[in-house]
Amino acid sequence: MEMTQQEALETSGTARWSGVVGEERPHGDTEVLVERLFAEMLDVPGLPRTASVFDLGLDSVWVTVACARLEQMTGVRVRFTQIFRTPTVAELAAWIDANRDKASNDAGVPAEPSAGEGDELVAISPIQAESVPQEIVVEIAWWFDSEIDATALESAATDVHRRHQALHARYLSGPDLGLAEVPADPGRVEFHRLGDEDTDQAAIEALRRTLRTPLRVDEGKVWRCVLVRSGQSGRTLFGLAVDHSGFDGRSWDIVTAELPVAYAARVAGRTPRWPGRTASLAEMACDFRRQLTSPDIEAQRQYWRDELRDLPVCQFPRLRNEAAQTPPKADGSRYTALGPAVLRSFLVPESHLRHWNDYARNNGMPSSVAVAAVYVESLVRAGALPDFAMMVPIANNSGEVIDRTVTNRVGTILLRPNGPSRSGPHLLARMRESYQQAMAARDALLAPKDLADVLSGAEGTIPLDRMVALNYNSTPSLSLSGVDGTLVTEGTAFATKTFFVVMLLVTPSPEGLHIGLQVRTDLHDAGLVDQIKQHFLEIIEAGPERLESGGA
Template identity: 25%
Template sequence: MSAMRLLAAVNSHLDVDMGVRTLFDAPTVAQLALRLVSGSSGRRPLVPQQRPDIIPLSYAQQRLWFLNRFEGGVATYNMPIAFRINGALDLGALESALDDVIDRHESLRTVFPDIDGVPSQKVLPAQPGLWRRGGAAVVAVAADQEDAVMRELVALAGYRFDLATEIPIRAQIYSVGPDQYILGIVLHHIAFDGWSMAPMVKDVGVAYAARCAGQVPAWTPLPVQYADYSLWQREHLGDLEDSGSRIAEQLSYWRKELAGLPEVVSLPTDRPRPPAPSYRGDGVDLRIDPDAWAGIKAVAAEHNVTTSMVLQAVMSVVLHRAGVGEDIALGTPIAGRNDQALQELVGFFVNTWVLRVGLNSQQRFSDVLDQVRQKALDGYSNQDVPFELLVEQLNPTRSTSHHPLFQVALVFQNNVRPEVALEGAGIEPMSMVTRTAKFDLDVDIREVPDELSGAPMAAGVLTYATDLFDRSTIERLVGWFGKVVSAVVADSSVVVGEVGLLDDAERNLVLHQWSGAGIDAQVGLAPELLATAVAADPDALAVVDHPREYTYRQLDEISNRLARVLIEAGVGPERAVGVAMGRSAELVIAWWAVLKAGGVYVPVDRTHPAERIATVLDTVEAVCVLTRGGDPVAGTGARPVIDVEALDLSSRSAEPVADADRLAPLTIDDAAYAIFTSGSTGTPKGVAISHAGVLGVAAAHRELFGVTPGARVLMVAAPTFDASVFEWLWAVASRAALVVAPPDSYAGDALTAVIEGQRVEAALITPTVVATLDRSRLSGLTTLVTGGEACPAELVAAWAPGRRMFNAYGPTEVTIWATWSALSAGQPVRIGAPVPGTCALVLDARLNPAPVGVVGELYLAGPVLARGYV
């Protein structure tokens, strides 16, 4: 903005049209003089205009007017300020001074009525007290009630302007003790911007001094008023239909520059974006200490850029590293006062343009900074297009849920610092923290003196939308900002992906506390699970396949007998058995029999094409295929097909199967089962899971879900999915009964009837199926685990109250599941923490630990990891 002030002065006094790029390319007076030709601008001078009956709004005002009408006068675009005053204050003089300032600046006594559907400006005659909220100008508040004072100021800041009938300024004087006052002012952005602060408070001081002396202020008349600017703006920009007009040429640049811009920035939010924002916000303080700030300035000088450009490049890197992507859009303001006549005028002139930066983790920061410089200078050269007109012409997908074109803004405030002076009284600005957020993120930084040394430093605030973010997330983001600043100050050519964002505490959090690393899990052979359950309570119910029931003793003995048949058929360690059965007690028996024989359990779906079944069986070199009830199985080739229901097992021993009975000793590294998925190509792809992870996963079922012995666990998953293994291990680890859902009972009323009729207390069900169940009939279902797909928050809100609800996540390449989380209504649904025995890390593209809240790839390790593909 300092450059903008210089340009406005040079262009106005010399009647030239010098651009920002010229200023950067010719930074000395001598160099500039060679490039300037006086009287060459061809610009239409900004002078008082002939006022028509209906004065149009400026382009910038139009959008705020529509928002004010659409949103019912919410305080989103209010600009509150406050001053603490100590000393002998002449209250009458101050009130008159406020009247004088409103008289001087027409923008402060303008209303915006709708005339035949068209918004317009109407300047009201000056009269005393237009600024009052109503009632007394001075309100007494006890000095020791600081909270009461702040409540009053917050209420003032939240004033809801009706712009059609009310001027855009309200003020209140608070008396908080003898010779102690607070002046609170709130202005609507439609008539005020950050630059306006300095001329307004200067004028208040001049008017106050005059009134204290019994005089009227004798200030120099303003060359133009805001209504003049509104009329001039449209003439200055020209006609959109004229390809040679200023507006058409600059719009052409922006169309190309913003083509293909992502509609919404992919910020790592804590909550889904609501259909319409509440505009509630909060802020986290941000500071750059004197040494780092001096370093920022040194980097700016080294690369012939402004400090603002360095900050923009830093923020772009922060957003990229936070997972936003490689196409970053930042909203950035420009003063919009490109004529000297506007320098001392109160009004809404600031324009917004979009800085679009493309970057990746392999780039150096210096390259990013060079790009920002180029984009910024091009943007400044095409700054006349009002943002509102840009949105209208680009016509992005309209949505009430987010700001158009950009959702992150960065402002480096280097406006003229307002000189506040009231004759005979001490006055100082007060911090006014507003709780509104116009954007998802809004970084506001200014240079200030360090409180101790007085050296220049930077301080500001990162305002965020509380609809989207928790405070802790923004505190981390501010920390990352500081990390990037430190890195680029140390080396401006640092590679973007090598900037370390984690501090020691966060590194310890993600590498140790959250990763599950170092947490041991039970390791052993899968058959030990059934043996443990039998030893604890052999007569407990193990399987319910209505109307048949099996105790743990019966399940153990039958599976021992079948295991011996399999051994005789050539099944042993690393030798697979195809199991072609639907949900049934026989399927559970077959599972345990294959494991006890030392074989590899491989489920196949009889309904699949023969070619697919053959591919699966050939891939694992299955020794034989188990089926039941004489059901035919295609694609088995020459392999023996064993119908378990037709077997006479009475002659086989029911004693436990030991290594001496097997073809070879069974080890924890041997495969326990293999699950085939379609893979990305549609060709069956098998994953082999060893015994190593089975016991630990089963123990996790028992410890995390809390199902007690004697409870009933649903068996509803298709046998070819590892969710079926989840159900079996859950039941046996908890010494619960496995309730088999009939083949035609997989969702809706049929499955509801099974859960209700069989008194099922615990189940793993996909969210899609849960949504089909009748919740009113399933109060007995006290433990519900969802998995296999993302669980909607609405489903959690409906099902979590009154029961324990969990989310289980894991790819086929681990032993069923890798992470888990407890679900509660109103809380985000996350994949949660690692299952004991699992190490889980989120890493970035360079295999560095990703900071908390940043998107990366999930890496899993530990005994639960699959042995590999088959």
């Protein structure tokens, strides 16, 4: 039997407000009702009427439950988004009172659902929310020497699509940014069969045109697959385009592991069997909030405040425009806007990396940290002042279920090896120290708000155009029915715009490191990219001992 509003008021009692006194106690019947409900959900004696229920610990998993109970108790339909817009007891109660008359006038008329019938509206993590307006799309493709069963591959891609909420959710923007609609029926993957092209190059160009048609994440178009065949070589080209809102570097490994399983099952006329369940978007948002409750979270925040205090602008002498201003924020985001960029792609052969890999192993650091030191030194030799920050995305491991789930779980660290807190003559040692300390304090920088607060003050912008970036990616390999695909390494993985002054994208392979180097051309001369590339290759060839000794 449902509790009426009057019964709820009579059973609430004043003891529930223990510790909440004076003007922070609920005012009026509706505030008492709302306070009682959320205090029960949060398992606390009472709530201040002006404090956000999210700051007090309410997770998005419980928001849908709260909406349903408030509607039962007040007769007013409360949308999921409304609790985010009016997150305090006082604000939500005032909104309910203001809408009570409308609810009475609409009695007997079914309320319009906020999503489709049976769809679920959920909160997503701040990392995902910040990615929605950025429209960052990653492309990748493989050549296959043998025939591909297009029907089985499309069914397999649909199996993966339906298994992961992040791949079929509708990500909202504008005032509803931070929310997503998860459809009751995920539907089928967007899959394009382009037929035959005369040459390999024509096949690649056809694939790129289709992959680069804008995705519509607000409609659940988070990714697409394309299949095309070359008459010249008889090979088949298969490619993916995925929006970063629901996808990260770890997700490549998941998709390229699950597609072959599903493909083999569909070729055999079976439904694929998976090793375990995946996490929902709501679970991932809750996990994100739990990480920010780390016992030493304030100590981590203090580390970043100290480490990034008085961070200078990353500036090169070859400015395109001496009076260039900081680009505006992207709509709906804390991040500054994208700018045009020039790209250089090149390979660092495995033979040139052996000394670096040995050095990293002998000195207790990942080889990627040694590459980061080479990157920093190449920028300094190209004219950058030595002290600047480098942003590095780091996969956020969160337990078995979330780790097998396609999503955007990326956290960030910032490395400042030449900053005032670093000492010692060797850049490689300073980089290792910066990396180790940053990883120990990374929970705080999982939240874009924390990063903005550190760099710009409360509610500030994250000035990505004033930093450099390093993305160290995994190698996405794909095998279908025992046939290994050959990764297309040129032109499909990099965008023509970037947020950063300079960005280095690194993808390991058996041949070595595939490098993509970008420089913003609205801030710097396009020729800067070739200078940096030249210095990078020279430092690699000279070896770590030369860099450690400070040799040019």
